[in-house]
Amino acid sequence: MTPFTPTTNGAYVITRRKFARGSLLVLNQDYLWQIESGVVRTMTWREDGTCITFGLWGPGDIVGRAISKADPYQIECLTDLEATLLPASRWYQATDAMLLHMQRLGEFLEIVHSKPIETSLLLLISWLGKRFGREVEQGQIIDLRLTHQQMAEIVGSSRVTVTRMLNNFEKQGIIERVHRKLVVVQEPSLWHYEI
Structure with missing residues (x-):
């Protein structure tokens, strides 16, 4: 299931989706999620099952498989969530959000x-x-x-x-x-x- 709505010319319409608390966002290397409302947690696990949280992200933040090399990688909704898909062809529109992501990640690591x-x-x-x-x-x-x-x-x-x-x-x-x-x-x- 693709999270985009394809058009007849092969382009994609950016869609906004809603997720319930506790659900997981769909992951794909070709798009990011921009959070409109709600909060998510990005994370991975060690071999012993220990959870490692990469950050908590809210409105205006971007998250996605493409900005993490962790494997496994998961994005969990901590609240009800509304997010917009951002395909790779439009990542140039998210430069400010990507810079903010790096700043917040550093703050969280500290x-x-x-x-x-x-x-x-x-x-x-x-x-x-x-x-x-x-x-x-x-x-x-x-x-x-x-x-x-x-x-x-x-x-x-x-x-x-x-x-x-x-x-x-x-x-x-x-x-x-x-x-x-x-x-x-x-x-x-x-x-x-x-x-």
């Missing part, structure tokens, strides 16, 4: 490679608030619902450890939980964090 794990998780939560959050009375509410397991996969830890650290962050007043969502109450000061 977060996930921070040590200790507590610092990495604090940076991740702060980044999520800035990237996928909105201002509320208490601080920045993160509208993206990530499971503790997904956060653990991102920072290279276990679900149990992430749950314990989130509980500690809540006790310290760094975060609050509101209707199963995290609120970043205060910008974490990494130099003064108490373990």
